[in-house]
Amino acid sequence: MVLSTGYNRVRTAVFISGTGSNLKSLIKFSKSKKSPISVDLIVSNNSKAIGLNYSKKFKIKKKVLNFKNKKLSENNLILILKKNKIEMICLAGFMKILSKNFIKKFKGKILNIHPSLLPKYKGLNTHMRVLKNKEKYSGCTVHFVNSRLDSGKIILQKKVKILKNETKVSLAKKILVQEHKLYSKAIMKVFNL
Numbered sequence: 001m002v003l004s005t006g007y008n009r010v011r012t013a014v015f016i017s018g019t020g021s022n023l024k025s026l027i028k029f030s031k032s033k034k035s036p037i038s039v040d041l042i043v044s045n046n047s048k049a050i051g052l053n054y055s056k057k058f059k060i061k062k063k064v065l066n067f068k069n070k071k072l073s074e075n076n077l078i079l080i081l082k083k084n085k086i087e088m089i090c091l092a093g094f095m096k097i098l099s100k101n102f103i104k105k106f107k108g109k110i111l112n113i114h115p116s117l118l119p120k121y122k123g124l125n126t127h128m129r130v131l132k133n134k135e136k137y138s139g140c141t142v143h144f145v146n147s148r149l150d151s152g153k154i155i156l157q158k159k160v161k162i163l164k165n166e167t168k169v170s171l172a173k174k175i176l177v178q179e180h181k182l183y184s185k186a187i188m189k190v191f192n193l
């Protein structure tokens with residue numbers, strides 16, 4: 001594995017676009033004794049993202065970049081990440097697609113969480129599509145990010161059973177609970193812990 005941790009915790013940035021419940025669970029995890037990472041930066045493309053409130057609550061630096069001009073925002077972001085000595089990136093509900101160039105710069109160091117059992121149901125509206133196809137199971141996946149959407153090497157997955165009267169709201173809720181546990185487990189695995 002490319003990532004390794006010595007005495008210090010690996011400085012990590014979490015990228016969000018919305019609620020940030022995965023961010024919150026990552027912050028909590030990072031504060032545990034066993035965690036190989038520290039969350040040192042929150043990045044959002046959306047200035048109204050509720051998850052940005054965790055910046056104040058947990059005293060973590062935040063940066064908002066609107067991504068209207070992707071190249072400009074990414075170049076800016078690369079400088080910010082360097083300045084903050086960020087070594088790892090966790091995408092957590094981040095709704096922008098990063099460019100090949102950006103991903104190359106952090107090769108093997110960007111993780112993402114996706115609310116489906118990849119390689120099934122890449123992209124958006126996963127729960128709706130899963131229910132439409134009458135799947136018996138769905139779940140979530142933590143994977144490395146490569147230049148193809150939701151296609152990088154899978155680190156860990158968690159399966160959940162779909163009940164008879166499942167709605168996309170109930171399914172999303174059920175999967176989100178698992179996401180919160182899975183992300184930190186996947187990080188432990190990445191560091192061989």
Ligand code: GRF
Pocket residue numbers: 016017018019020021022023051092093094113114115176179
């Ligand atoms: C999660 O379901 C994540 O897998 C998906 O977007 C949702 C983000 O939730 N990509 P939150 O912002 O972490 O609460």
